[in-house]
Amino acid sequence: MPSATGRNVFVTAQIVLISVLSVMSARAQAAPAEKPPMADDVFKNIQVLRGLTVDQFMGTMGFIAAALSMNCSECHDTSSSAAFASDNPRKQMARRMMVMVDAFNKANFGGKREVTCYSCHRGDARPKVTPSLAEQYGTPPPDDPDEIELPETPVPNTPTADQLFDKYIQALGGAQRLASVTSFVGRGTYEGFDTGSGKVPVDVYAKAPNQRTTIVHLTSGDNIRTSDGRNFWTTSTGTFLPIPVLVMTGGELEGAQLDAALSFPQQIKQMLKDWRTGFPATSIDGNDVEVVQGTSATNNPVKLYFDKKSGLLVRLVRYTNTALGLIPAQTDYSDYREVSGVKMPFHWTVTWTDGRSTIELSELRANTPIDAAKFARPAPSAPRNP
Ligand code: HEC
Numbered sequence: 001m002p003s004a005t006g007r008n009v010f011v012t013a014q015i016v017l018i019s020v021l022s023v024m025s026a027r028a029q030a031a032p033a034e035k036p037p038m039a040d041d042v043f044k045n046i047q048v049l050r051g052l053t054v055d056q057f058m059g060t061m062g063f064i065a066a067a068l069s070m071n072c073s074e075c076h077d078t079s080s081s082a083a084f085a086s087d088n089p090r091k092q093m094a095r096r097m098m099v100m101v102d103a104f105n106k107a108n109f110g111g112k113r114e115v116t117c118y119s120c121h122r123g124d125a126r127p128k129v130t131p132s133l134a135e136q137y138g139t140p141p142p143d144d145p146d147e148i149e150l151p152e153t154p155v156p157n158t159p160t161a162d163q164l165f166d167k168y169i170q171a172l173g174g175a176q177r178l179a180s181v182t183s184f185v186g187r188g189t190y191e192g193f194d195t196g197s198g199k200v201p202v203d204v205y206a207k208a209p210n211q212r213t214t215i216v217h218l219t220s221g222d223n224i225r226t227s228d229g230r231n232f233w234t235t236s237t238g239t240f241l242p243i244p245v246l247v248m249t250g251g252e253l254e255g256a257q258l259d260a261a262l263s264f265p266q267q268i269k270q271m272l273k274d275w276r277t278g279f280p281a282t283s284i285d286g287n288d289v290e291v292v293q294g295t296s297a298t299n300n301p302v303k304l305y306f307d308k309k310s311g312l313l314v315r316l317v318r319y320t321n322t323a324l325g326l327i328p329a330q331t332d333y334s335d336y337r338e339v340s341g342v343k344m345p346f347h348w349t350v351t352w353t354d355g356r357s358t359i360e361l362s363e364l365r366a367n368t369p370i371d372a373a374k375f376a377r378p379a380p381s382a383p384r385n386p
């Protein structure tokens, strides 16, 4: 796994995307109320990835970085924001490769995206050419629980999605107690690519059914992620992005709506459609888990992992489409503690193609009134006084 911290020269948030072809239909399904900025207007030197919103474009960059295990700075001159858009042979090569992959899929697979950058590169700049005997005869790497696919015939005697949800709701304190919590405010620390290796204060606000705001107090100013149920905004504090507040679209918007709704987990069943179970047995950090998969409104898979013993949700992985391929984003939940009779995670780590961040709460209060302005479009923030 590449170093997640090294590559985050630019990045804003969990990033998402949508194939250039499906942009129009997907946007219709998960559309923000506010008109999103387009990459062609905001950036200076776009020649291939045209017609994408800024968040879709950034998601596509995340896909490339992940497929080749490269930092943004390995293709971009990050010495200044002016130099960032300049070309170099590697960037030109990446452009040619985008055109090549598109032509390849059209010529061989009726335009279906069967081959992506990852098919050849597998996390390397230079794809391997000759098969390796060491690989052929060696011990295969351990199974990645995120990679397990639903088999043709589901594994028998696995719990149904309903059974897993019922156990989860029970483990959290029961439907009645969950329904009595309609808002919460949390405080703690945040650690991520934008904080170096240090921790900074963070505030989390949530209001049922679907509003959620996270404010990270970076030294360069507050970084705010707000989802009001309809829009999802992120501020660009601490990044090169030339727009201070970005409204997200498509899968990124959908993911934020999911996160916000999961703050009030009694809604879990309604959040997605086509729930499926019957995955082979797997474990996370040595603990057995049950896997259930749902499908989002824009038809992307979302996997939930429940601890077999406690019944609690320990991981959520959702996939979002970019112009070049699907990218995963994973949240791992732990340290469940009781607040007003309901168990809530006090620790979670988000891992995505461009970085990893951890929030650790020290305090969480339920049913405190929250000013509606906390869930409104954030204002670009000024640097914090030291
Ligand atoms: C393998 C090379 C490669 C990597 C790695 C890469 N990019 Fe890019 N980037 C490109 C190419 C190629 C373009 C131009 C795309 C086009 O012309 O359609 C581009 C364009 C951009 C632009 C538009 C700049 C402008 O003003 O024209 C931004 C912003 C950007 N990339 C951000 C990133 C970020 C953030 C990362 C790390 C997550 C990243 N890129 C990683 C190849 C790369």
Ligand code: HEC
Binding pocket: 064, 068, 090, 091, 093, 094, 095, 097, 098, 099, 101, 115, 116, 117, 118, 119, 120, 121, 125, 126, 127, 324
């Ligand atoms: C069919 C296989 C294949 C696919 C698919 C593919 N590549 Fe490549 N790519 C190669 C090979 C082979 C090389 C090495 C070529 C060389 O060294 O002359 C390469 C080289 C590159 C390089 C130059 C790396 C360096 O060392 O500087 C970049 C950047 C790159 N590819 C980006 C991409 C991107 C982005 C995609 C997806 C849009 C992609 N490639 C898809 C086969 C592939």
